[in-house]
Amino acid sequence: MAYDTLIREARDLPEDLIEQVIDFMRFLKYTSKKEQAKPSISKDVVFRRSVDPLADEFISIAEDFDETPECFKEYI
Numbered sequence: 070m071a072y073d074t075l076i077r078e079a080r081d082l083p084e085d086l087i088e089q090v091i092d093f094m095r096f097l098k099y100t101s102k103k104e105q106a107k108p109s110i111s112k113d114v115v116f117r118r119s120v121d122p123l124a125d126e127f128i129s130i131a132e133d134f135d136e137t138p139e140c141f142k143e144y145i
Contacts, residue, residue, distance in 0.1 A: 079087055137145060
């Protein structure tokens, strides 16, 4: 039933608002995982770190990332 309501409510939303809804759903997932991973006073509970919500997206960094840009070389 909840899925039907979600689809029905999202049907008339513009594309940019649907993207916001998706972002908010990812945020809710992230915070619920974070709540589960909170350390406990009990020694029986093992603390596990949660993964970044954007970890499923690949982020590439340029090979020359650490090099000084040409425009700043005169200041060094």
